[in-house]
Amino acid sequence: MGGNGLLFIISGPSGTGKSTLCKELIRCCPEVRFSVSYTTRPPRKDEIAGKDYIFVSSEAFKAMIEQGEFAEWAEVYGHCYGTPRAAIEQALKEGQDLLFDIDCQGTRQLQQCYPQGITIFVLPPSLSELQRRLQGRKTDSSEVMQSRLSKAHREISQAIGYDYIVVNAALADTVSVIQSIVTAEKHRRQYVLEHLSLVKDLLKA
Amino acid sequence: MGGNGLLFIISGPSGTGKSTLCKELIRCCPEVRFSVSYTTRPPRKDEIAGKDYIFVSSEAFKAMIEQGEFAEWAEVYGHCYGTPRAAIEQALKEGQDLLFDIDCQGTRQLQQCYPQGITIFVLPPSLSELQRRLQGRKTDSSEVMQSRLSKAHREISQAIGYDYIVVNAALADTVSVIQSIVTAEKHRRQYVLEHLSLVKDLLKA
Numbered sequence: 001m002g003g004n005g006l007l008f009i010i011s012g013p014s015g016t017g018k019s020t021l022c023k024e025l026i027r028c029c030p031e032v033r034f035s036v037s038y039t040t041r042p043p044r045k046d047e048i049a050g051k052d053y054i055f056v057s058s059e060a061f062k063a064m065i066e067q068g069e070f071a072e073w074a075e076v077y078g079h080c081y082g083t084p085r086a087a088i089e090q091a092l093k094e095g096q097d098l099l100f101d102i103d104c105q106g107t108r109q110l111q112q113c114y115p116q117g118i119t120i121f122v123l124p125p126s127l128s129e130l131q132r133r134l135q136g137r138k139t140d141s142s143e144v145m146q147s148r149l150s151k152a153h154r155e156i157s158q159a160i161g162y163d164y165i166v167v168n169a170a171l172a173d174t175v176s177v178i179q180s181i182v183t184a185e186k187h188r189r190q191y192v193l194e195h196l197s198l199v200k201d202l203l204k205a
Numbered sequence: 206m207g208g209n210g211l212l213f214i215i216s217g218p219s220g221t222g223k224s225t226l227c228k229e230l231i232r233c234c235p236e237v238r239f240s241v242s243y244t245t246r247p248p249r250k251d252e253i254a255g256k257d258y259i260f261v262s263s264e265a266f267k268a269m270i271e272q273g274e275f276a277e278w279a280e281v282y283g284h285c286y287g288t289p290r291a292a293i294e295q296a297l298k299e300g301q302d303l304l305f306d307i308d309c310q311g312t313r314q315l316q317q318c319y320p321q322g323i324t325i326f327v328l329p330p331s332l333s334e335l336q337r338r339l340q341g342r343k344t345d346s347s348e349v350m351q352s353r354l355s356k357a358h359r360e361i362s363q364a365i366g367y368d369y370i371v372v373n374a375a376l377a378d379t380v381s382v383i384q385s386i387v388t389a390e391k392h393r394r395q396y397v398l399e400h401l402s403l404v405k406d407l408l409k410a
């Protein structure tokens with residue numbers, strides 16, 4: 001083996017079920033590791049520090065920005081989220097595949113550093129379903145919910161810049177589609193030529 | 206729905222198990238139809254006319270060449286093989302996905318007409334396994350076998366021109382990988398934007 005790992009960037013509007021989807025993907029694809037973001041947002045009830053996010057103070061986050069430690073970062077609804085560059089570099093070097101759950105803004109930043117990243121846009125089955133899901137998230141105030149919904153409308157138009165588009169109607173189906181994307185990407189010429197010594201040997205023969 | 210079908214072109218050296226693989230794929234992916242080639246070669250014992258090949262005389266084949274009816278054709282070991290353009294055009298128009306089992310030469314010709322074709326190169330697990338498989342094919346004379354083996358050596362180097370490379374070690378695994386490639390390709394931005402009216406509606410909203 002040898003060669004770089006792959007970067008799978010899952011993005012899409014709030015309320016499409018990205019977080020649940022990513023958790024399930026990590027459970028089903030043991031070869032892919034979740035890229036844990038830093039955030040200044042307080043943990044939600046079911047979130048585990050160090051696993052879902054690394055929760056830090058605004059001061060600590062600001063210091064990391066100033067040190068240029070983030071490959072991407074963004075402020076969303078008053079909270080900061082960011083992915084440290086060092087973690088990505090380390091994973092790539094080890095041939096470790098990473099899965100990112102980031103917003104559209106973060107995706108664009110990450111693509112500037114890592115144009116090889118494979119971008120997957122997750123869409124809700126419909127706008128009314130998206131609204132229902134956002135309303136079901138009791139942690140948000142109604143202003144935040146309204147703001148999320150109108151942001152979601154705007155973000156959906158960005159799907160056209162992504163490599164893949166997946167409609168998340170049923171979780172198990174969506175997980176299966178993204179597993180297929182992971183498998184397919186691991187059989188792309190470039191990846192195979194870098195990774196499989198058997199193929200290198202056959203081509204040299 | 207609406208939009209063009211996809212063209213999956215399976216290729217690779219003789220003896221990698223492409224025919225068996227394609228048969229199994231067609232069984233497992235009912236949405237993909239096998240593109241039946243014309244050939245002047247006599248049927249092998251287990252081959253069904255109209256399903257595996259359309260068996261025609263050299264004269265009939267020659268007439269089709271002269272009428273420009275083939276999207277690709279080649280002479281291999283004294284027999285002609287070809288894919289009629291009309292069948293592909295019809296399938297594309299109907300949104301029907303097609304699977305091709307053709308050699309490297311045919312793939313290059315087909316790509317000239319249909320650059321959107323998705324090319325998958327099937328490799329044997331090793332050169333010794335390839336030799337063993339070719340020797341097991343009792344229908345070939347030893348000269349043909351030697352010629353196939355040295356052609357296989359040359360063809361393996363062409364893997365680098367394909368979109369995907371798959372090592373066919375165990376049939377069920379290879380089928381599953383190619384099914385994943387089919388699923389992934391059906392979630393590529395371009396395909397989704399052309400085919401899913403839901404996505405068109407969300408993007409218009």
